[in-house]
Amino acid sequence: MRTFPLLFSLAALAALPVQPAGAQSEGEKINQLIVYGDDACPASTGDTITVCARKEEQERYRIPEPLRGDPQAPANQAWSNRVKAYETVGATGTNSCSPVGAGGATGCMAKLIESAYAEKEQAGDKRFGKLIAEERAKRLSTIDADAAATQARVEALEAQYDAKLKAERDAEDAKGADAAPLPAPPK
Template identity: 55%
Template sequence: MKRLIIIAGALASSAMAPMPAAAQDEPGEKVNQLIIYGEDKCPQSPPGEITVCARMDESERYRIPETLRESDDPANESWTSRVQAYETIGDFGALSCTPSGAGGDLGCTQKLIDTAYAERKESSNIRFSELIQQAREERLSTIDEEAAETQARVEEIEREYDARQRREAEAAEQQSDAAAPGDQ
């Protein structure tokens, strides 16, 4: 009997589990990021999708990417950097980024900044976020042009409609004026 109650309780609690909202299941704007080489053409993006192409030199087509060409193996480290590493051994105190000594943690921020700049310097020159923004701006510029053309067509149709309404009103007025003198 206790088993039956426990199983029924487990089933009831699983039935009341929160379900994800439907809006969370809908994907956003689809962005296709490609690297093309030389004079290759960037493929046309289908409707509802942005295709962003980063162009690289033809000589890079079959090469290992720059970020993977170098190794962090200690055997590949230069003597200069090895000597600089020995200079910091025993470094403690303010701006040293060590757990020992007063103010040793203050140097960690500078070390983090230096590491970030080094990574940025070594990164590839492809910035997909800028390319995506350019593609969005290009898409919006075509939307604005299409909207302007549609607005011009609507205004032309409205002018034609107003002119036709005036002609019909004038014709009706002329007919009523022509019919009025004959009645007297």
């Protein structure tokens, strides 16, 4: 009966937003969500970019796909990986990642990095970095139009203010001309 809490905790972890390193620039926040079925994706607001990855409704309460099954099972290994394994049989010494020979451990980090990149390339999961870039591009495409509209509103308000000041000055000049008549020229 211990599997149920484990499954629920894995499902909860899968629902947490993932923040790729270096994805945020100063001042903007990125909200990454996974929505299911026909659920609505919340709109981006102010300085928050909301990016939604949509999955099918039947995936809502399932264990996340990367955690299902055994990726290391022989049935899940590609033939090219099996052939590469035969290439390194008997390799010893520097950059071999083997416990035999001097410097055998020097190749282990390279092997680990290669396997991580290969796993990342094979992952069918949603790539939030790409979705964030698309959302940024969508936002940047409207900035020029928004700036032009704001500038037009400011210029219209300035024109109204100038017209109001001119009308007030003209009214004061007219009032001053009626109140004190000009003296007659000397003869």
